[in-house]
Amino acid sequence: MRRAATALVALVLAVMAVVVGASAATAATETPTPAAAGQTTETTAASGSESGGLAITARVRTADGGDVEGASISVTQDGAQVATGTTDAQGSASLPVPAPGAYDVELDVDSLPESAQGLEPRSPTISTTVEEGRDRTVAFRLSEEGGGSSAGAGAGDQVLQRIATGLRFGLVIALGAIGLSLIFGTTGLTNFAHSELITLGALTTYFYTVIAGLPFLLAAAAGLVTCGVFGYLNDRVLWQPLRRRGTGLIAMMIVSIGLSLFLRYLYLYVFDGGVRTFPGYAGQGGVQVLPGVLLRPLDLWTMGLSVVVLVVVALALVKTRLGKATRAVADNPALASASGIDVDRVIRTVWVVGSALAGLSGVVLGLQQGISFQMGFQILLLVFAAVTLGGLGTAFGAVVGSLIVGLFVELSTLLIPSELQNLGALVILILILLVRPQGILGRAQRIG
Amino acid sequence: MDISILNNALAAAIGLDTVIYALAALGLNIQFGYAGLLNFGQAAFVAIGSYGIATIVSIAGLPFVVGILVGLAGSVVFALLLGIPTLRLRADYLAIATIAASEVVRLLARSNSLGAYTGGSNGLSGFAEGFYDLNPFPQGTYGFGPFAANERNTWILLVGWLLVALVALATWAIMRSPWGRVLKGIREDEDAVRALGKNVYAYKMQALVLGGLVGTLGGFVFSLGRAAVQPDNYATAFTFFTYTVLLLGGAARVLGPVVGAAIFWVVLSLTDGVLRGAIQEGWIPAALMSSSQVGQVRFMLVGLALMLLMIYRPQGIFGDRRELALDGR
Numbered sequence: 001m002r003r004a005a006t007a008l009v010a011l012v013l014a015v016m017a018v019v020v021g022a023s024a025a026t027a028a029t030e031t032p033t034p035a036a037a038g039q040t041t042e043t044t045a046a047s048g049s050e051s052g053g054l055a056i057t058a059r060v061r062t063a064d065g066g067d068v069e070g071a072s073i074s075v076t077q078d079g080a081q082v083a084t085g086t087t088d089a090q091g092s093a094s095l096p097v098p099a100p101g102a103y104d105v106e107l108d109v110d111s112l113p114e115s116a117q118g119l120e121p122r123s124p125t126i127s128t129t130v131e132e133g134r135d136r137t138v139a140f141r142l143s144e145e146g147g148g149s150s151a152g153a154g155a156g157d158q159v160l161q162r163i164a165t166g167l168r169f170g171l172v173i174a175l176g177a178i179g180l181s182l183i184f185g186t187t188g189l190t191n192f193a194h195s196e197l198i199t200l201g202a203l204t205t206y207f208y209t210v211i212a213g214l215p216f217l218l219a220a221a222a223g224l225v226t227c228g229v230f231g232y233l234n235d236r237v238l239w240q241p242l243r244r245r246g247t248g249l250i251a252m253m254i255v256s257i258g259l260s261l262f263l264r265y266l267y268l269y270v271f272d273g274g275v276r277t278f279p280g281y282a283g284q285g286g287v288q289v290l291p292g293v294l295l296r297p298l299d300l301w302t303m304g305l306s307v308v309v310l311v312v313v314a315l316a317l318v319k320t321r322l323g324k325a326t327r328a329v330a331d332n333p334a335l336a337s338a339s340g341i342d343v344d345r346v347i348r349t350v351w352v353v354g355s356a357l358a359g360l361s362g363v364v365l366g367l368q369q370g371i372s373f374q375m376g377f378q379i380l381l382l383v384f385a386a387v388t389l390g391g392l393g394t395a396f397g398a399v400v401g402s403l404i405v406g407l408f409v410e411l412s413t414l415l416i417p418s419e420l421q422n423l424g425a426l427v428i429l430i431l432i433l434l435v436r437p438q439g440i441l442g443r444a445q446r447i448g
Numbered sequence: 449m450d451i452s453i454l455n456n457a458l459a460a461a462i463g464l465d466t467v468i469y470a471l472a473a474l475g476l477n478i479q480f481g482y483a484g485l486l487n488f489g490q491a492a493f494v495a496i497g498s499y500g501i502a503t504i505v506s507i508a509g510l511p512f513v514v515g516i517l518v519g520l521a522g523s524v525v526f527a528l529l530l531g532i533p534t535l536r537l538r539a540d541y542l543a544i545a546t547i548a549a550s551e552v553v554r555l556l557a558r559s560n561s562l563g564a565y566t567g568g569s570n571g572l573s574g575f576a577e578g579f580y581d582l583n584p585f586p587q588g589t590y591g592f593g594p595f596a597a598n599e600r601n602t603w604i605l606l607v608g609w610l611l612v613a614l615v616a617l618a619t620w621a622i623m624r625s626p627w628g629r630v631l632k633g634i635r636e637d638e639d640a641v642r643a644l645g646k647n648v649y650a651y652k653m654q655a656l657v658l659g660g661l662v663g664t665l666g667g668f669v670f671s672l673g674r675a676a677v678q679p680d681n682y683a684t685a686f687t688f689f690t691y692t693v694l695l696l697g698g699a700a701r702v703l704g705p706v707v708g709a710a711i712f713w714v715v716l717s718l719t720d721g722v723l724r725g726a727i728q729e730g731w732i733p734a735a736l737m738s739s740s741q742v743g744q745v746r747f748m749l750v751g752l753a754l755m756l757l758m759i760y761r762p763q764g765i766f767g768d769r770r771e772l773a774l775d776g777r
Contacts, residue, residue, distance in 0.1 A: 127570075128570060129570045129573075190540045190543065190544070242759065247759070249540070250486060250539055250540070251758050251759075251762060253486075253540060253543065254691065254695075254754065254758045255754075255755050255758045255759060257688055257691070257754065258688075258692075258750075258751045258752065258753070258754030258755035258756075258758065259751065259755055260751070261685070261688055261747060261748075261750060261751030261754065262747075262748050262751030262752050262755065263751070264747075264751075265744045265745075265747035265748045265751065266748055268744050268747075269741055269744045269745070269748065381544075381547065381548050381551060384544050384548070385548070388541075388544060417559070417560070417561050419559050419560060419561070420555065420556075420559055420561065422555065423552055423555050423556065423559075426548040426549070426551060426552050427552060429544070429545065429548050430530075430533060430534075430545050430548060430549060431533075433533045433534055433537060433541055433545055434532070434533035437537050437541060
């Protein structure tokens with residue numbers, strides 16, 4: 001009992017040590033960009049300024065994610081102008097408002113700079129309500145007249161583009177899903193804190209590259225090592241003692257939810273609520289890969305890297321001794337143990353490798369859509385959907401499920417508004433449970 | 449450091465948050481404490497109650513009683529939709545499916561596409577007057593010391609605590625009936641109960657619906673007490689807080705959730721007050737913690753409490769360890 005308690009404290013301290021250094025340094029070096037990745041309005045509930053100084057932050061971006069500088073924004077209340085501002089290089093303008101209440105935020109379309117000429121917001125005026133102690137962010141998304149981000153392209157090209165971005169997203173999910181699925185397979189733990197491993201990869205990489213000043217690739221490698229070490233500590237300090245005590249699986253799942261909540265808000269505490277980007281990779285333009293398919297060179301590199309990593313993991317699982325042992329433990333821990341496999345060692349390896357893969361998934365995701373304290377949590381349910389779809393506990397199923405979920409999420413935006421894209425995947429998750437709960441590659445006996 | 453911190457903490461013991469979380473946890477207690485169902489979508493049941501009233505009154509313009517009926521009906525339908533695919537499966541599937549379903553409800557509520565009915569991410573307000581028109585208390589201050597409240601708060605707190613008392617009484621009554629004993633039997637050993645010829649699936653479904661309805665009552669108090677609904681109040685954190693409340697007081701105890709909610713909010717209010725006071729007095733250097741970070745410490749504390757409770761005292765303060773068969777697969 002006492003040992004477990006000291007161990008738990010040690011775990012908490014270890015997390016603090018990893019991230020706390022970032023605290024002062026991030027505050028000193030970085031101006032956070034407000035959180036508004038794609039969403040129309042967003043409250044920064046937890047990080048909103050508590051005393052006075054209420055503000056509405058307006059962001060102006062083009063549909064393909066470029067920030068628009070120099071657009072004039074005005075805030076009115078009941079027809080009376082309250083504040084005006086011009087967007088900065090990050091495409092955002094902070095507009096102070098005197099008191100909580102309802103405001104109209106208007107974008108002056110004629111003021112748009114040359115780079116955004118001919119583009120229009122869905123509506124030039126957004127109404128919003130500012131609550132006590134909470135800043136508001138509103139986002140204007142500019143697209144060509146007539147809606148649709150690529151109005152010029154034909155429907156077939158749109159499908160191709162969606163397939164490309166879907167594969168890109170699916171690979172990110174796959175990197176996160178393998179670890180989750182193997183940890184479930186070998187220990188039975190449904191690890192809700194897996195999302196925090198994803199976030200940790202991006203945050204530590206950001207820390208190493210921006211604050212410690214390492215080159216990006218080195219920083220990313222160091223970030224993955226940190227994730228692996230953290231995964232090892234996770235198992236060694238928390239989960240292994242719990243398994244030894246015979247703690248039930250449901251109890252362990254609730255513990256992982258507590259851990260996830262704790263870590264997520266620790267990240268917020270240290271990192272604050274803004275969305276940041278890795279320096280040097282922010283404004284990369286797309287290149288034509290196939291007719292109608294536009295991807296950034298960066299995306300091609302990360303997709304290639306993801307595929308290589310996934311293939312290596314798959315080969316390791318099939319060919320190496322340890323990989324075979326891992327699959328044996330996932331299949332039947334008791335039998336594996338009886339045939340002389342060191343189950344604890346296998347589980348530790350799975351934790352280290354799974355955490356490092358989750359970290360890689362976080363780095364890649366950070367390159368695609370920016371880094372925030374809850375980036376992992378936002379995709380956690382999609383990772384769960386992928387793992388369930390592929391069959392809980394199977395590594396290959398997780399990859400197949402991830403690609404399907406990624407493609408589904410992107411392709412569904414052809415039919416439903418993109419703000420609801422994640423919703424489709426969650427509905428699918430529930431439908432799978434109805435039709436084939438064991439997943440594509442799972443076996444029925446597992447679901448008991 | 450002044451006396452107002454203590455006053456606020458004492459007031460939190462009977463405050464609106466305590467009522468809301470007590471009701472949500474009472475519902476969860478029926479599902480998780482007695483039937484062993486891992487419902488991680490309690491936030492959605494609460495949201496359905498809140499939006500039931502808000503949408504019916506402020507968008508459709510009907511009286512709030514209709515909103516209450518719509519909320520209750522919506523919650524039953526939601527429970528059935530959720531239960532049909534998942535209740536036959538192992539516990540952790542139910543957990544994943546319910547958490548996904550509750551996010552679906554929240555994302556729908558905050559989407560622009562349904563903004564005409566839900567107010568999008570800004571939510572709705574101005575629907576609570578029908579309820580406050582029924583207020584029998586004339587204008588003035590009621591109660592004493594830290595428990596003083598104006599006539600509006602007195603009215604909503606009175607209604608809220610009446611609901612808590614009724615639900616607790618009903619829980620006590622049904623859990624000692626044969627129906628309740630079957631439910632506990634399912635929690636302990638599903639196969640044994642099935643072997644006795646009981647329809648386990650139907651019992652689980654009834655528990656899910658019943659617990660959801662109680663959560664929906666909490667949603668009514670939530671929306672009427674705040675006189676506003678905002679979709680992000682119904683995020684997964686709400687459910688996790690509810691679990692902490694339930695495990696703190698003791699699952700499978702009739703009054704566990706109520707006591708748990710009171711302790712939970714008193715402790716949060718105390719730590720909030722003490723930390724803010726300490727920052728104001730300069731006892732905590734500004735580089736270490738700013739006053740906006742106090743709210744984040746609250747979440748970290750809850751996460752840590754949830755872990756430690758589950759590891760060291762899963763039965764909570766008043767629970768009985770034998771009542772909580774969390775070790776079964």
